[in-house]
Amino acid sequence: MPFAIRLQHPGGPEAMSWEEVPVGEPGPHEARVRHAAVGLNYIDIYHRSGLYPLPQPSGLGLEAAGVVVAVGNAVSDLAPGDRVAYAGGPVGAYSQERCLPADRLLKLPAAIDFHTAAAMMLQGLTSAYLLLRTYPVKPGDAVLIHAAAGGVGLIACQWAKALGATVIGTVSNAAKAMLAAAHGCDHVIDYTREDFVSRVREITGGEGVAVVYDGVGKDTFTGSLDSLRTCGMLVSFGNASGPVPAFDPLLLAQKGSLFLTRPTLMHYTAKRADLLALGGALIEAVATGKLQIEVNQSYPLAEVAQAHRDLEARRLTGSTILLP
Incomplete structure (x- = not known):
């Protein structure tokens, strides 16, 4: 059975636990994804601490990259074996495998590896909506x-x-x-x-x-x-x-x-068309070398508590990934 980080109640880094969790088969509009890398973001700390409340118990994490292993019967644009990445929810990316809505997934070109993809999605999509939509930089x-x-x-x-x-x-x-x-x-x-x-x-x-x-x-x-x-x-x-x-x-x-x-990323990408537009701009910018994604730290996913401590202490630079 796959493992995942679970949060039983809001608190410090010690509130997170590494547990076996059932995943099951994807629903009609879902895909099951096996994660190769997971992104670490400051919003994860807000969720863990309760600043942004989550129903408890819950998973954590909003960003990951990996391979589709199964799709629901209503999913037509994804297939097992597709390389994908996502950001923005629902929470639960701190896991080895999970099912999530297929319309939240973006296909990855071969030019972008999983570590880069997991590091770039939430921060890159955030940059995209901030610079291209919230205040379009001229x-x-x-x-x-x-x-x-x-x-x-x-x-x-x-x-x-x-x-x-x-x-x-x-x-x-x-x-x-x-x-x-x-x-x-x-x-x-x-x-x-x-x-x-x-x-x-x-x-x-x-x-x-x-x-x-x-x-x-x-x-x-x-x-x-x-x-x-x-x-x-x-x-x-x-x-x-x-x-x-x-x-x-x-x-x-x-x-x-x-x-x-x-603003929040969730509102700017709530519609599939907006997610595809911003995600397409990000993927193109990274794949062509316009943007360099700095993956400066990595931690085993099971040791995410230390990653949270280092992030809160502002000891990290660039992007950080968690390895399942």
């Missing part, structure tokens, strides 16, 4: 990307640069600064040594950036608003430092008629 835009050496950051910086933007990234140390600079950042700010708002204003000649992509949350929220140009947009897509406190919307008017959005 040539000449100045953009600010927080956590530029993280998984989303490294992909988003490369992609924004390819779209013609001037890319400004924030990092927490010199090693991460070098990594961000090698992946599309025109200007890298070490926020532990410099005030990033002042540097952004200096870099942009006092104007501010068109958009801030902020996955950090509480610690950067005010500074992100202060880094925007008049009528700029703050895209707050994560809470790595904690949730953003409540505030008066009048603040947005006072700081320059700013826009604020709190």
Whole structure:
């Protein structure tokens, strides 16, 4: 019987357990997938801790790549042996095998290996909707990307640069600064040594950036608003430092008629057509070498607790995969 990580109740990394689980045959609109690699993402910590509540007990994980081993009788566009990847749910990717809705799967070209695919899907699709849909980056835009050496950051910086933007990234140390600079950042700010708002204003000649992509949350929220140009947009897509406190919307008017959005990948890919469009753009960008996916860490899936500890401590760079 295959093994999977199970969560009986919200808590710390120790709340996760490695258990045998029955998988069964796929339903009419499902596929059974044997995982070759699983992605690690910060949203997994939100699910584990209860910040984003899940019905308990539950699985964890939103991203993986592997091989289809069986399909339901209503599935016509997949077959056993197909190489596939997915991201975005339902939860349960922390497993050796699982059944899931077939319309959530994307076929992989031979040019993309399983480790790259598992590392790129959630962070890459996130970058795709942020840069192509939420605020469509245009040539000449100045953009600010927080956590530029993280998984989303490294992909988003490369992609924004390819779209013609001037890319400004924030990092927490010199090693991460070098990594961000090698992946599309025109200007890298070490926020532990410099005030990033002042540097952004200096870099942009006092104007501010068109958009801030902020996955950090509480610690950067005010500074992100202060880094925007008049009528700029703050895209707050994560809470790595904690949730953003409540505030008066009048603040947005006072700081320059700013826009604020709190998007999620699930809404931007809820329709199959949107998933195919964003996924196709990502797969094409990776397969042709426009985007380099940095798989900088791997852990056995059974030892995912240590991976969570390292991710929460911000010891990781680029993407991390879990090996079933």
